[in-house]
Amino acid sequence: MKTIKTWAFLALFAATPALAGETNVAVAANFTDAAKEIATAFKAKSGHDAILSFGSSGQLYTQITQDAPFQILLSADAERPQKLVEDGLGVADSRFTYAIGKLVLWSKSADLVKGEETLKANGFTKLSIANPTAAPYGAAAIETLKALNLYDTLQPKIVQGNSIAQAFQFIDSANAELGFIALSQLAGNNGGSRWLVPQNLYTPIRQDAVLLKKAASNPAATEFLSFLKGAEGRAIIEKFGYAF
C-alpha cells in the first residue's frame, strides 16, 4: 500500500515539467477571451501558468507605473507599451504587435444596427462606448463618430464603460441599446445586429505587447511572448477576429 502511494506521488511529479513557472500578464479587456484560451494552450504546451489580470489599457498602464506585479502588458494600443519603454519599465526590443483590433457597432436587437445610417437615424437613447481616455477602443469610437460628423449630435447619448468589457456589458444587459465594442468580444456570438466599422473611419488599433524589465529573466514570461508570436498563438488570435 505504502509503495503504491509513493509511486502515485512520484508519477504526479513526473507529469508536471521540471521547471513549471508562472507569469503575471496584464491584459487589455478586449483581449480577455483570447488571452484565456492562449493561457490554457500555453499551459498545456509549456507547463507554465499565465496569471491574467484584465482592465482598460490606461488602468493597467497606471498600475504598472505604480509597481503592480505584472510582467507583461498586452495593451490595446501601441502608445502605452512605447511609454513603458520610455519610462524605463519595459524591455525595448520586446515590443511587438500581437494583434490589430477591429471596431464594431453592436446591438442585442436583431434589427437595430444596419450600418452608419443607424447612427444617423438616431433612433436610440443610449450609445455605449469605452472610456476614451483609458481605452483605445473608446478613442476609436469617438474618432468614428467625428469622421461621420455625428459626434456633436450623439454626444449627449454616450455612456461610458470603464473598459471595453463594461461597454459590452451595458449593451448585453440591454441597458444601452447599442454601442461600439471590439469585434473579438463577439467571437462565437451571432446574435443581435452589427456593423463592422470601415477601417477608414478610425486609426488602426495596433495592439502591442511589452515585456517588463523586472521579468526579463523569467523564462515563463519570455516563453509566453514567444508563444503569443508563434503559430499556435496566432491561430487563436485570428479566431477571435483580429488581423495582423
Add this chain to the structure above:
Amino acid sequence: MLGLPPDIWTSIRLTIELATLTTIILLIVGTLIAWWLARSKAWWKEGVASVVALPLVLPPTVLGFYLLVTLGPNGPGSWIAGLWGARTLAFTFEGLVFGSVVYSMPFMVQPIRNAFQAMGDRPLEVAATLRASPMKAFWTVAVPLARPGFLTGAVLGFAHTVGEFGIVLMIGGNIPGQTKVLSVAIYDYVETSQWREASILAAGMVVFAFIVILSMTLIEKRFARAGR
C-alpha cells in the same frame, strides 16, 4: 476657480445634488419605516429591519448587479424605471437617486428608530390623554424628542451617499453632469494618471469626511448634555 478644470465643479455640484435629494427622500421614507419599526408589535418586524439593513453587509456590486440586470430593461423590475418614464435605471440621475436611497437607508433608519425607541411609550400616552391626535402627537412630541436621531441620520445618509462608489461605477456610465459624481471622477483621474486633479479631490474628500465625523461627535455631545 482654483485652476481646477470645470468638469470637477460639475462633479462637485452633481454630488451635492445627489446627496441632498437622497437625504430628503430618506428623511421621509426612512422616518416612516423607523416609526413603524419602533412602534409595531408585528412578529415579523425584525425581518423587515434586517432587509433594510442589508446594504450594510452586501457589497455595492450586488446592488449594482441587480440594478443593471433585474431592474434593467429586460428584467422583471423594469417597471421601476418606468415610474419616471425612463428606459432603464442605469445612466440616469434618477437611477442613482434610487440606488442611493436603497444603499443609504440603514444609515437613516437606524438612528431614527433608536431615537423613537429611546423615548418610550410614555410621552405619546401623555399626549393622548391631553387629547392630541396621533398625527399631532407625532409632530409635536415624537419628532422634537427624536431630533438627535434625525440629525444623525441626515448627516450619515448625506455623507454615505457622497461616499458611494461601487454602484455608481456599475450603473453610472460616466456622464458628466448626470452620473459622474466625485468618487467616480477621482477614480477616472487616477486611472488616467492625472494625479494633480486626483489629489486635489482626494484631499477635499478627506477634509469633508473629517468635518462630518467631527460634527457628528459634537452634535451627540451637545444633545447628551441637553438631555441631562
